[in-house]
Amino acid sequence: xxxxxxxxxxxxxxxxxxxxxxxxxxxxxxxxxxxxxxxxxxxxxxxxxxxxxxxxxxxxxxxxxxxxxxxxxxxxxxxxxxxxxxxxxxxxxxxxxxxxxxxxxxxxxxxxxxxxxxxxxxxxxxxxxxxxxxxxxxxxxxxxxxxxxxxxxxxxxxxxxxxxxxxxxxxxxxxxxxxxxxxxxxxxxxxxxxxxxxxxxxxxxxxxxxxxxxxxxxxxxxxxxxxxxxxxxxxxxxxxxxxxxxxxxxxxxxxxxxxxxxxxxxxxxxxxxxxxxxxxxxxxxxxxxxxxxxxxxxxxxxxxxxxxxxxxxxxxxxxxxxxxxxx
Amino acid sequence: xxxxxxxxxxxxxxxxxxxxxxxxxxxxxxxxxxxxxxxxxxxxxxxxxxxxxxxxxxxxxxxxxxxxxxxxxxxxxxxxxxxxxxxxxxxxxxxxxxxxxxxxxxxxxxxxxxxxxxxxxxxxxxxxxxxxxxxxxxxxxxxxxxxxxxxxxxxxxxxxxxxxxxxxxxxxxxxxxxxxxxxxxxxxxxxxxxxxxxxxxxxxxxxxxxxxxxxxxxxxxxxxxxxxxxxxxxxxxxxxxxxxxxxxxxxxxxxxxxxxxxxxxxxxxxxxxxxxxxxxxxxxxxxxxxxxxxxxxxxxxxxxxxxxxxxxxxxxxxxxxxxxxxxxxxxxxxxxxxxxxxxxxxxxxxxxxxxxxxxxxxxxxxxxxxxxxxxxxxxxxxx
Numbered sequence: 285x286x287x288x289x290x291x292x293x294x295x296x297x298x299x300x301x302x303x304x305x306x307x308x309x310x311x312x313x314x315x316x317x318x319x320x321x322x323x324x325x326x327x328x329x330x331x332x333x334x335x336x337x338x339x340x341x342x343x344x345x346x347x348x349x350x351x352x353x354x355x356x357x358x359x360x361x362x363x364x365x366x367x368x369x370x371x372x373x374x375x376x377x378x379x380x381x382x383x384x385x386x387x388x389x390x391x392x393x394x395x396x397x398x399x400x401x402x403x404x405x406x407x408x409x410x411x412x413x414x415x416x417x418x419x420x421x422x423x424x425x426x427x428x429x430x431x432x433x434x435x436x437x438x439x440x441x442x443x444x445x446x447x448x449x450x451x452x453x454x455x456x457x458x459x460x461x462x463x464x465x466x467x468x469x470x471x472x473x474x475x476x477x478x479x480x481x482x483x484x485x486x487x488x489x490x491x492x493x494x495x496x497x498x499x500x501x502x503x504x505x506x507x508x509x510x511x512x513x514x515x516x517x518x519x520x521x522x523x524x525x526x527x528x529x530x531x532x533x534x535x536x537x538x539x540x541x542x543x544x545x546x547x548x549x550x551x552x553x554x555x556x557x558x559x560x561x562x563x564x565x566x567x568x569x570x571x572x573x574x575x576x577x578x579x580x581x582x583x584x585x586x587x588x589x590x591x592x593x594x595x596x597x598x599x600x601x602x603x604x605x606x607x608x609x610x611x
Numbered sequence: 612x613x614x615x616x617x618x619x620x621x622x623x624x625x626x627x628x629x630x631x632x633x634x635x636x637x638x639x640x641x642x643x644x645x646x647x648x649x650x651x652x653x654x655x656x657x658x659x660x661x662x663x664x665x666x667x668x669x670x671x672x673x674x675x676x677x678x679x680x681x682x683x684x685x686x687x688x689x690x691x692x693x694x695x696x697x698x699x700x701x702x703x704x705x706x707x708x709x710x711x712x713x714x715x716x717x718x719x720x721x722x723x724x725x726x727x728x729x730x731x732x733x734x735x736x737x738x739x740x741x742x743x744x745x746x747x748x749x750x751x752x753x754x755x756x757x758x759x760x761x762x763x764x765x766x767x768x769x770x771x772x773x774x775x776x777x778x779x780x781x782x783x784x785x786x787x788x789x790x791x792x793x794x795x796x797x798x799x800x801x802x803x804x805x806x807x808x809x810x811x812x813x814x815x816x817x818x819x820x821x822x823x824x825x826x827x828x829x830x831x832x833x834x835x836x837x838x839x840x841x842x843x844x845x846x847x848x849x850x851x852x853x854x855x856x857x858x859x860x861x862x863x864x865x866x867x868x869x870x871x872x873x874x875x876x877x878x879x880x881x882x883x884x885x886x887x888x889x890x891x892x893x894x895x896x897x898x899x900x901x902x903x904x905x906x907x908x909x910x911x912x913x914x915x916x917x918x919x920x921x922x923x924x925x926x927x928x929x930x931x932x933x934x935x936x937x938x939x940x941x942x943x944x945x946x947x948x949x950x951x952x953x954x955x956x957x958x959x960x961x962x963x964x965x966x967x968x969x970x971x972x973x974x975x976x977x978x979x980x981x982x983x984x985x986x987x988x989x990x991x992x993x994x
Contacts, residue, residue: 295726296726301732304730305730305732307730308730348729349728371838372838373727373733373776373777373835374726375727376728377728377729466839466840467840502795522794523794523795523798524795525795526793526795527792527794527795545794548784548798549737549779550737550780550784550785553788556788556789560792560794585725585726586725587722588722588724588725588735591722
């Protein structure tokens with residue numbers, strides 16, 4: 285089966301951007317802003333449906349960064365200063381861990397406008413992976429970072445279960461920090477055992493499909509260890525990954541191929557994407573082809589809305605062609 | 612400059628309300644006009660009544676350029692009155708460091724706002740054709756500044772690496788599509804060609820014009836320098852700086868702030884003809900007095916020394932993100948601490964951390980005034 289979906293926050297439309305700025309300047313009320321967010325969420329969902337994606341997200345338009353719903357809604361975390369988001373010209377607010385981190389209510393479910401999600405298509409939700417959340421936080425409380433990571437994985441586990449109960453059938457854990465080691469000459473693999481344990485905790489007893497989405501780094505660095513991770517699919521940023529190294533491995537696990545470049549406004553040529561995907565799929569599945577998803581390499585909100593919408597259409601067309609090719 | 616601890620500004624200064632609203636053709640309130648008059652008196656600006664006439668009048672042909680000249684004159688005099696040795700016009704002619712250059716250069720198209728953080732966004736352009744010099748973007752501003760000051764001038768100049776890093780690279784990615792099959796390699800090669808075309812076609816021609824017009828010192832602003840801290844990218848950044856300044860008879864310096872100095876330090880000595888690194892430190896420092904270990908914000912200076920950087924430092928001693936006005940004694944202690952650390956006071960040029968555009972003129976003036984007084988105290992201490 286070859287499917288497609290988005291892998292993160294969608295861009296705000298120019299109308300919504302204008303309204304958020306107006307709100308900041310005190311020109312419109314919170315209620316007015318809320319209404320614009322609702323309409324924009326409807327459009328974001330509609331765009332995914334009309335593009336023909338296999339799973340639909342709510343667009344995550346309110347997420348100020350990947351961590352913020354957790355930073356703001358878990359006990360024991362304070363919202364810290366602006367910090368560069370990897371090698372981008374965008375910034376997140378660093379979670380400051382000041383006390384024992386505790387979850388008293390649903391975090392992601394409370395961000396969702398469930399009634400706007402379609403009844404006839406499966407739903408996907410996106411959460412920060414424990415490794416990335418902990419690595420990019422400032423820990424002033426836990427003596428041992430591994431202990432905190434496991435604690436946070438417990439919280440993610442509860443979130444996944446609650447989302448599953450609501451009706452979400454696919455959960456992505458975003459883990460860019462796992463691959464981002466720009467200053468290390470040789471990638472340090474010693475963390476992978478811990479990551480495996482952490483993921484084990486995060487997904488135990490859950491029934492949804494799960495994907496560990498990596499980006500901003502070369503996925504081949506965590507091979508072959510990642511093939512044993514207790515998730516259904518592994519997400520790969522093809523704009524950061526060495527194709528040849530990737531092709532050396534035999535996968536017996538599903539993948540999410542980040543074939544659309546969310547950090548480039550150039551709308552990709554379909555032929556080229558199809559050719560690249562074909563080549564990779566044929567190389568990494570030597571016995572039988574597992575589940576494959578075609579997706580953007582990371583959050584599309586690095587782009588203006590119109591470009592993201594165009595790219596979603598390309599994503600869907602490329603998926604259709606690959607489906608025919610491999611059927 | 613023979614003087615020990617000369618003082619300089621780093622770039623932008625806030626634009627006064629009468630400049631912003633006036634430029635947009637909006638009518639000004641009496642209060643806004645009074646603000647212009649008050650500062651005009653304080654800065655001893657001549658022919659103030661002419662400005663008042665201009666501000667009271669509706670929109671007209673030539674009003675925009677007149678307003679640019681007036682606000683540049685104010686900013687130059689602002690720095691002079693604060694007592695700085697090296698000045699510019701507070702970038703009053705520029706909308707913003709990125710947009711100003713891109714709008715005046717051919718080959719680019721603005722695609723609209725993209726996320727920066729929270730409810731903040733920036734207008735991002737795409738390179739859609741080979742960049743081409745269309746019209747000068749800094750020359751007129753420099754000529755005006757030169758005519759209006761007797762002080763030494765340093766021209767802030769947005770660096771090519773930052774312009775490229777902040778722009779979508781459509782033209783070159785398209786050009787390389789099909790030629791290089793590995794997406795990662797293709798993106799890097801596309802970036803490299805974009806960067807060096809921009810330097811050749813746009814950046815160097817403007818530098819050349821500035822030098823012909825008498826510019827003696829150009830400060831290359833590269834806030835994005837360490838955004839991609841890999842060795843490969845840092846080498847690209849260094850190469851871009853070296854290519855930018857190659858063969859020109861002019862002094863060059865680099866300004867970089869709110870960045871990873873561990874990474875920059877490793878590559879600083881590879882920058883050719885970089886007479887000064889203008890860096891931000893006050894933002895990282897405590898506000899206690901003292902020249903010893905209390906100066907935690909200045910630790911990074913050791914990294915640059917360890918990596919054998921031999922040029923001067925534009926030493927940030929004033930935090931541009933707070934309204935706290937650093938007392939002269941604090942400025943003095945920061946300078947003396949670094950003088951002791953590097954062992955040669957002659958390599959220190961006293962600066963704010965960055966441009967002061969986010970502070971009011973009132974706060975900016977008090978900060979710069981104290982900076983000048985602090986440099987004076989430091990000089991006395993070493994006499």
